[in-house]
Amino acid sequence: MASIKSLPFVIETKAESSVLLHSENSRRLRFPFFTHRRWRAGEVSLISGSASGCSQAVGLCSGQISSCTKGQLWRVKPVRAIRKVSGEGVEDKGESEDALQATIEKSKKVLAMQRDLLQQIAERRKLVSSITSSTVEDQEEVDSFEQEDSFSDVESSSGGGNGTIEEQNDSIASSTYGHSTAEKELETVPSAVSRSFSEIEKKHEETVPLNKAPYEAESTKHVNKTSAKSEWSDSLPSFISTTVETSSLKDEEEHVDLKEPSLQEVNVGATDPTIEDVKPPPLAGPNVMNIILVAAECAPWSKTGGLGDVAGALPKALARRGHRVMVVAPRYGNYAEPQDLGVRKGYKVDGQHMEVAYFHSYIDGVDFVFIDSPMFRHMENNIYGGKREDILKRMVLFCKAAVEAPWHVPCGGICYGDGNLAFIANDWHTALLPVYLKAYYRDNGLMLYTRSILVIHNIAHQGRGPVSDFSFIDLPQHYLDLFKLYDPVGGEHFNIFAAGLKTADRVVTVSHGYAWEVKTAEGGWGLHGIINENHWKLSGIVNGIDNKDWNPQYDVFLRSDGYTNYSLETLETGKPQCKAALQKELSLPIREDVPLIGFIGRLDPQKGVDLIAQAIPWMMEQDVQLVMLGTGRPDLEQMLREFEHQYRGKVRGWVGFSVETAHRITAGVDILLMPSRFEPCGLNQLYAMNYGTVPVVHAVGGLRDTVHPFNPYEESGLGWTFDSADTGKLIHALGNCIYTYREYKQSWVGIQRRGMMQDLSWDNAAQKYEEVVVAAKYQW
Numbered sequence: 001m002a003s004i005k006s007l008p009f010v011i012e013t014k015a016e017s018s019v020l021l022h023s024e025n026s027r028r029l030r031f032p033f034f035t036h037r038r039w040r041a042g043e044v045s046l047i048s049g050s051a052s053g054c055s056q057a058v059g060l061c062s063g064q065i066s067s068c069t070k071g072q073l074w075r076v077k078p079v080r081a082i083r084k085v086s087g088e089g090v091e092d093k094g095e096s097e098d099a100l101q102a103t104i105e106k107s108k109k110v111l112a113m114q115r116d117l118l119q120q121i122a123e124r125r126k127l128v129s130s131i132t133s134s135t136v137e138d139q140e141e142v143d144s145f146e147q148e149d150s151f152s153d154v155e156s157s158s159g160g161g162n163g164t165i166e167e168q169n170d171s172i173a174s175s176t177y178g179h180s181t182a183e184k185e186l187e188t189v190p191s192a193v194s195r196s197f198s199e200i201e202k203k204h205e206e207t208v209p210l211n212k213a214p215y216e217a218e219s220t221k222h223v224n225k226t227s228a229k230s231e232w233s234d235s236l237p238s239f240i241s242t243t244v245e246t247s248s249l250k251d252e253e254e255h256v257d258l259k260e261p262s263l264q265e266v267n268v269g270a271t272d273p274t275i276e277d278v279k280p281p282p283l284a285g286p287n288v289m290n291i292i293l294v295a296a297e298c299a300p301w302s303k304t305g306g307l308g309d310v311a312g313a314l315p316k317a318l319a320r321r322g323h324r325v326m327v328v329a330p331r332y333g334n335y336a337e338p339q340d341l342g343v344r345k346g347y348k349v350d351g352q353h354m355e356v357a358y359f360h361s362y363i364d365g366v367d368f369v370f371i372d373s374p375m376f377r378h379m380e381n382n383i384y385g386g387k388r389e390d391i392l393k394r395m396v397l398f399c400k401a402a403v404e405a406p407w408h409v410p411c412g413g414i415c416y417g418d419g420n421l422a423f424i425a426n427d428w429h430t431a432l433l434p435v436y437l438k439a440y441y442r443d444n445g446l447m448l449y450t451r452s453i454l455v456i457h458n459i460a461h462q463g464r465g466p467v468s469d470f471s472f473i474d475l476p477q478h479y480l481d482l483f484k485l486y487d488p489v490g491g492e493h494f495n496i497f498a499a500g501l502k503t504a505d506r507v508v509t510v511s512h513g514y515a516w517e518v519k520t521a522e523g524g525w526g527l528h529g530i531i532n533e534n535h536w537k538l539s540g541i542v543n544g545i546d547n548k549d550w551n552p553q554y555d556v557f558l559r560s561d562g563y564t565n566y567s568l569e570t571l572e573t574g575k576p577q578c579k580a581a582l583q584k585e586l587s588l589p590i591r592e593d594v595p596l597i598g599f600i601g602r603l604d605p606q607k608g609v610d611l612i613a614q615a616i617p618w619m620m621e622q623d624v625q626l627v628m629l630g631t632g633r634p635d636l637e638q639m640l641r642e643f644e645h646q647y648r649g650k651v652r653g654w655v656g657f658s659v660e661t662a663h664r665i666t667a668g669v670d671i672l673l674m675p676s677r678f679e680p681c682g683l684n685q686l687y688a689m690n691y692g693t694v695p696v697v698h699a700v701g702g703l704r705d706t707v708h709p710f711n712p713y714e715e716s717g718l719g720w721t722f723d724s725a726d727t728g729k730l731i732h733a734l735g736n737c738i739y740t741y742r743e744y745k746q747s748w749v750g751i752q753r754r755g756m757m758q759d760l761s762w763d764n765a766a767q768k769y770e771e772v773v774v775a776a777k778y779q780w
């Protein structure tokens, strides 16, 4: 069998996971997806895809591919030129030349890609040096920030006993904007995307002995990294070593083997003679990172509100940009897709050993990982319910297990590792994650290159309790000050959100308006002081919407019971059909001309349900219909039932949580009412606009950012807004809306169409999250 020779061997994976590479001496090598590397002739003979990972691997080479030696592997698809070399017949000569030509074309593309990559590297170097020079100029500002920084104040007020935290502050002072660190980081970025092929080659010459296959060094590094954990364990402080490993690395390796493709799959890959085009680099370019979003709920598996939607959709948009993305959520029920990975770990919660299992499912480019424990099981309808201590213990276990997910969970066969990694924690439930990352690991020299971003979806919920709650979270005493907060309402208390905000590398909130509001005494709910002290960390990024789930064109809930899918083109027939179907389903009179008003949301003072209640007498004097869907505070639920009872012909009050009904209301109503007292972002108004439903909103937070008021003179705007939480103002805005609906049909349709034409997808927001993640990465 002839050996591989001449042309470079280029392997590209599709957007999934990883490729396993087998050298002739059967060493198995791995590399992450989205890498483009070159092997020299003779160095590589086989390539295979891991079962849930790589969907296709393509090899370009001339020469004979040696046969598979072990396992069930994909053989590299030989290009026709290979046949020529192996001398299979002269009749192949013409074909072979074609194939050679094709190979040359491919090589040209590869070279073009190299040029692109070099260009990106040059830009990145420029960026780093511009950061450096602006940093030097800003040094005075930095110094003054350090003086003002209350984080240091908090630490020093702890009696000066925390040398570690102080040291960290020192290091922030000396190297946050440090040139050398940023450049070093740049040089050590593992992905070949950020390096030219020649650089990679040079590196190999330096590090790989000639008798070794390329990337053995890479592979060894991986193994070392993983085994480094166990070396660390011996020297870890006692609060970390509570982790009990019940499955060994060997188990994980075995697990990986199990996931290799069957022969059948192998053959499918092997019979396709087409060689795919070289894939363009990911949108994120050299900024490709490993990102792990951690949330207490994740749609469609678990959802009580907007957080679930965000956790289900933002990661997919980040993955579309090329990042390797994992979501970690508790496993509340027996979900169909996620499979037990066989990994078991133990964590201490309130002195008790708790074992968790990791379940995994790879969907739309994202690794969804669910943490299984008796503590979470069957809690899907009561995620934040139960005694305060019990909720706290659940979150402690969840955060402890989530922060180690990159070490233990072999997604597609390979763990994420803790380099080039950023966690995105969400709300107080996971605000312990940045604290644990710091206290357990970074303060002990571990996970030094891992960053944490904390997202505020709603600052009104903070994980407050008495100071004695500190005993549940299993941290050394000197971290207590991070959690202590004094305010006139609660006095001195324990506050998890406060600690998360102080320790996260960056903080994001879900709109620009809300980013401003949380700094005020009214909007910060007692945390405004901490937010102002850390204002440099804060960004506002408006949520997007999942354009597959919340799109009238594809909405699965509009496919039966008289509803219909519709688009901008079919708005004028599709939406009335949905309205009629909704009226029928709710047993309201089926009338196209009557304005149908909707409300969907948690029955909570935040959502301004009381304002609707006060406006009901006025509304009932109008010729309108009203449907309200919600669940929450028992008195407000009762109120909904009473409205329905009192105004049977006009009002429906649906008490309960029904995703299907929420979709159908969004499609079927003409107007969506959102009189929220505060609204960090709000998703329902975004969904409404995407469905040609006109929002009437209180102009706060994200509602003000996203609903531009209708201007009849310019025929612009997307809905109606009112500027204070006042029933009179709500009535005024709703009155104008109804009047326009009745009298100015053309203007109305214009508002609907403008709403539907917006790009509300997550892609814009994902790009901004990426900027935050990258800023955190280079922050020291």
Ligand SMILES: Nc1ncnc2c1ncn2[C@@H]1O[C@H](COP(=O)(O)OP(=O)(O)O[C@H]2O[C@H](CO)[C@@H](O)[C@H](O)[C@H]2O)[C@@H](O)[C@H]1O
Pocket (backbone or CB within 6 Å): 304, 305, 306, 307, 309, 310, 457, 458, 510, 543, 600, 601, 602, 629, 630, 631, 656, 657, 658, 659, 662, 679, 680, 681, 682, 683, 684, 702
């Ligand atoms: N009874 C019911 N039945 C079915 N579905 C229901 C329902 N009640 C609510 N929903 C759904 O839950 C979601 C609610 O999202 P919101 O953004 O309006 O609010 P929430 O206050 O929960 O989220 C917080 O986080 C999000 C995400 O960042 C911010 O937008 C928001 O301002 C902030 O308060 C929507 O998908 C809605 O359809």
